[in-house]
Amino acid sequence: YTWARRLGLVRKPANFISTISDDRGDELCYAGMPISEVFSEKIGLGGVVSLLWFRRRLPDYATTFIEMILMVTADHGPAVSGAHNTIVAARAGKDLVSALCSGLLTIGPRFGGALDKAAEMFTQGSDSGMSAAAFVKAMRNKNQLIMGIGHRIKSLSNPDMRVTIIKEYAQAHFKNNKVLDFALSVEQETTKKKETLILNVDGCIAACFVDMLRSCGAFSQEEADELIANGCLNGLFVLGRSVGFIGHFLDQKRLKQPLYRHPWDDISYIVGDM
Amino acid sequence: YTWARRLGLVRKPANFISTISDDRGDELCYAGMPISEVFSEKIGLGGVVSLLWFRRRLPDYATTFIEMILMVTADHGPAVSGAHNTIVAARAGKDLVSALCSGLLTIGPRFGGALDKAAEMFTQGSDSGMSAAAFVKAMRNKNQLIMGIGHRIKSLSNPDMRVTIIKEYAQAHFKNNKVLDFALSVEQETTKKKETLILNVDGCIAACFVDMLRSCGAFSQEEADELIANGCLNGLFVLGRSVGFIGHFLDQKRLKQPLYRHPWDDISYIVGDM
Amino acid sequence: YTWARRLGLVRKPANFISTISDDRGDELCYAGMPISEVFSEKIGLGGVVSLLWFRRRLPDYATTFIEMILMVTADHGPAVSGAHNTIVAARAGKDLVSALCSGLLTIGPRFGGALDKAAEMFTQGSDSGMSAAAFVKAMRNKNQLIMGIGHRIKSLSNPDMRVTIIKEYAQAHFKNNKVLDFALSVEQETTKKKETLILNVDGCIAACFVDMLRSCGAFSQEEADELIANGCLNGLFVLGRSVGFIGHFLDQKRLKQPLYRHPWDDISYIVGDM
Amino acid sequence: YTWARRLGLVRKPANFISTISDDRGDELCYAGMPISEVFSEKIGLGGVVSLLWFRRRLPDYATTFIEMILMVTADHGPAVSGAHNTIVAARAGKDLVSALCSGLLTIGPRFGGALDKAAEMFTQGSDSGMSAAAFVKAMRNKNQLIMGIGHRIKSLSNPDMRVTIIKEYAQAHFKNNKVLDFALSVEQETTKKKETLILNVDGCIAACFVDMLRSCGAFSQEEADELIANGCLNGLFVLGRSVGFIGHFLDQKRLKQPLYRHPWDDISYIVGDM
Ligand SMILES: CC(C)(COP(=O)(O)OP(=O)(O)OC[C@H]1O[C@@H](n2cnc3c(N)ncnc32)[C@H](O)[C@@H]1OP(=O)(O)O)[C@@H](O)C(=O)NCCC(=O)NCCS
Ligand SMILES: CC(C)(COP(=O)(O)OP(=O)(O)OC[C@H]1O[C@@H](n2cnc3c(N)ncnc32)[C@H](O)[C@@H]1OP(=O)(O)O)[C@@H](O)C(=O)NCCC(=O)NCCS
Ligand SMILES: CC(C)(COP(=O)(O)OP(=O)(O)OC[C@H]1O[C@@H](n2cnc3c(N)ncnc32)[C@H](O)[C@@H]1OP(=O)(O)O)[C@@H](O)C(=O)NCCC(=O)NCCS
Numbered sequence A, B, C, D: 001y002t003w004a005r006r007l008g009l010v011r012k013p014a015n016f017i018s019t020i021s022d023d024r025g026d027e028l029c030y031a032g033m034p035i036s037e038v039f040s041e042k043i044g045l046g047g048v049v050s051l052l053w054f055r056r057r058l059p060d061y062a063t064t065f066i067e068m069i070l071m072v073t074a075d076h077g078p079a080v081s082g083a084h085n086t087i088v089a090a091r092a093g094k095d096l097v098s099a100l101c102s103g104l105l106t107i108g109p110r111f112g113g114a115l116d117k118a119a120e121m122f123t124q125g126s127d128s129g130m131s132a133a134a135f136v137k138a139m140r141n142k143n144q145l146i147m148g149i150g151h152r153i154k155s156l157s158n159p160d161m162r163v164t165i166i167k168e169y170a171q172a173h174f175k176n177n178k179v180l181d182f183a184l185s186v187e188q189e190t191t192k193k194k195e196t197l198i199l200n201v202d203g204c205i206a207a208c209f210v211d212m213l214r215s216c217g218a219f220s221q222e223e224a225d226e227l228i229a230n231g232c233l234n235g236l237f238v239l240g241r242s243v244g245f246i247g248h249f250l251d252q253k254r255l256k257q258p259l260y261r262h263p264w265d266d267i268s269y270i271v272g273d274m
């Protein structure tokens, strides 16, 4: 083997595999599609996301939906953990990437994480064939909150516009809305208990996105489930929210905000065992 | 003051200022535009970026241009520093955000940084009124490379499609292409010396973006210059490239790639003074 | 309530609780110990770690042990994932913090993560009262590798000096070495099968650290277990390895190493389904 | 060349150079010193830092000084930007590394950055031979604050213990305190104007560290200056403060603190031009 390799007959195996893009050729390619075709075919940024994340082209209604998710998740004000940390880093005079990352690194189970868990819960419930009532009851018995359900203020009579927009688009365009339908019947159940236990924007995005992957014709159900399991919904939130975090960074720079120090009187300093 | 404050007559000044979005009201607003209007007005993701980063609405051709920049910068293969680090972190079994940030944190002066510097150089040259020939000569005398000029392979006879697409769009749609025109005449000069000293994709994006900000009618030249100085071009590269990095993360996960260790034989281990 | 608060009779509850240090007073205090006392009592950096992480003072042999762990984990060469990413970021011209974080963000389940899992496994095994042979067999039946066991080259006849140093110190100084003893009897079992299935440095540090927390007299077993569960062993690896990563950053800067691009011939570019 | 390389006669040049540690041999080595010797020579963690950052062994008083710097910079309470961001990330349920990095990424020009700039200013002033009075006047004329001078509360009559400890150690142990002496004479000048314009802990650490590098006998002045220029003082702050940030992470986890949202009433939401 060694002499064969030395003579160029056998190549040393490559340490890396990569399948999403190719920068070596005459034209940059995303998942095999040359960049000029990316534009001539007008696939848009949603189409670029589908090529680089899913390695295939999706129907226009699907790539538009991807862009809609990015648009609704783009920001949610300066008070949330991630925007707050980006703002504090910007005020510490840090560069854009450092400030962005300081905020992104708060995204997880409690902030932004509802999407992945809502997708998991609604998909499992929908796939199981159980009724919404049975599902809600089972969750109650396990003493578990249904991710994607509930809002502090919004209700059936005072709906969240972001949910309306996402939901109506999915119902108008997708070939199948099985998981969304299940989520909506769960909402029917939970809102019997309290009007604010609506399907919230995270639950709506999650349910619709699963339906889109499963029914757009580009994936088998196994592939669709694997994509969700690997975190592409989380990826959409991270990408979308990066727009807002960068916006907050630019805002703080423009406003020349000084270094932040949290006020002592908002901290309980305690010494000794608790 | 203290008793007046205690009685609620005077409010303690807020520690934070934020102007880009408002999550407190009935509907989420981006720079004052309610989210339902963001969709009914069909401003797209480029429009959302313009609201959150520039705090105003831009003409459709401008928001489309923002999306085009994100699309051409979305990825450039797995070999570049940032994608490489994201891939190594993904192979180390890390979560999406950690892997993304590990890659983003390589973006700076040498990787991705040409955009900001190219914008600065071409804008200064164009604003100064000097001829392209004088500009090239001045840079040569200062022994400085012109950022945004040069490519290892691409040339006038073998152009970079990404440059063609961006350039032709700007020329077709912008009210003014002064900085691009200057950059193109610089290209005329430099390519006399060597065919590959073309206006590259970073230089093209930079020059066109300055022209767009300055001529779209939404900014004074001071505002446009401040936006560039605060790093919004860098932000576009960071946001765009996040698409590719997340794509590489999902790819490595799907391929179940194991922990990476750089081969010893590719490292010169040296001890003692050098 | 509102009028009472306005009149200063009732304080708004603080949003934050913090118990590890106090910067408000005349002297900075770590867990209640004034900084001058930190030095006059000669508790060393290990003592500072014990105050800030465990909120109490530990016996000198224990704080010395903490410093020993930091010393053995400080670096393991430039080829490992974390050092590699820090080096790539440094070569991209990034600042120290960005480069350090780019490397730290690879630390997790596959790189550096063996410590936490080894602590968990050996502690469970030791606490269960089962014999080492039964433990090894149980792991084999579950088709699970014992974390903290195994090395590619080191063996009983060619031991890892780091293990020898850590082990001998623990045996000489700790009041109790129950978990270490269990780990060593596991090693007796596994090395019957293959000489290189020794207790490795991660397993040795983990087992000894659990013994130290449990027997130094400063913690109940519940407190000790909670500290391990919350990740303090991981913290020691992260802190220790930061020394090496920063060293690699300074090294690359000194050597003026240029931007890194991974060679195309070490990457398998694949398009289409796999 | 190609056939010679194929036949193994010529080796492809390595892509990486690394000089600080070697993991390939029988024993791990830090800057050529085997790990067993690192312990038998009792160089301590300060000695490990000197091997990995400076690639040589330093006298004991110098490695002890390194540890002292890490001890005084280890933490400064939960209110500062970096600790605050780490705490917010911990409360967002993030892992130790993510939370640590979220905090580290605030370290820079405004938070933690005074060390590097104070070293630069005091060294330049000391090297220039100008009197402290002339230096203070020159800074005033340039309308520049002297980094390392000033404190909100501490003064000559109410000194900062951290400064006393560091200063007295340097004066007792270093062969030369030229930069410290200069800094102290600057303090003599500035405190004439206002009692709180003392040499603060950042200025004291910076001045003493330069003196240590320059006079410990292990570096030429060029090497010492290069080390400072490459950021090793910044590195000491980053490493030291990581102790505190990890402590805050463990504290928040132990206290099971929930997701943080900054109160709306502490944010001025403004729309439209400012
Ligand atoms: C958003 C949220 C915090 C709002 O909570 P809230 O309206 O203040 O509700 P409360 O905590 O007062 O609970 C009221 C009742 O509704 C129940 N409830 C609240 N959220 C629930 C959910 N997601 N699933 C099931 N039951 C829920 C509570 O258990 C409680 O029942 P009880 O009275 O029998 O104990 C909450 O609904 C939630 O955590 N949702 C899940 C997480 C999620 O989707 N996050 C994304 C938000 S955009
Ligand atoms: C991209 C790049 C590395 C390609 O370099 P290259 O084609 O191999 O060029 P060389 O280094 O061989 O230089 C050839 C000649 O062109 C000159 N040259 C190369 N890039 C130049 C530039 N950007 N501006 C001015 N002159 C340049 C060199 O100085 C050299 O002149 P000389 O023969 O008189 O010494 C180089 O052009 C560059 O660094 N460009 C600027 C950075 C930039 O825009 N980066 C984004 C790239 S997508
Ligand atoms: C370090 C390591 C990769 C070395 O592996 P290796 O010596 O090449 O061992 P192999 O993979 O060739 O396995 C040889 C045999 O030992 C067994 N073995 C290897 N590591 C084992 C472990 N940690 N626990 C139990 N059995 C182990 C294998 O299952 C195999 O048994 P088999 O022949 O019946 O299939 C491996 O021991 C390991 O993964 N250890 C656990 C992780 C750990 O502690 N990491 C920190 C390392 S410093």
Ligand SMILES: CC(C)(COP(=O)(O)OP(=O)(O)OC[C@H]1O[C@@H](n2cnc3c(N)ncnc32)[C@H](O)[C@@H]1OP(=O)(O)O)[C@@H](O)C(=O)NCCC(=O)NCCS
Binding pocket: D114, D144, D145, D146, D147, D148, D149, D150, D151, D152, D190, D194, D196, D197, D200, D201, D202, D203
């Ligand atoms: C720490 C600091 C904010 C305290 O400021 P302060 O005591 O409130 O001082 P003020 O801003 O009220 O200034 C009072 C006077 O002292 C001067 N002054 C304050 N800090 C000074 C400095 N570092 N160098 C020179 N003059 C200084 C001010 O210019 C002012 O002079 P003026 O009255 O003629 O305008 C300030 O001294 C400073 O920024 N120092 C430099 C940064 C530094 O070392 N940071 C690390 C701190 S641990």
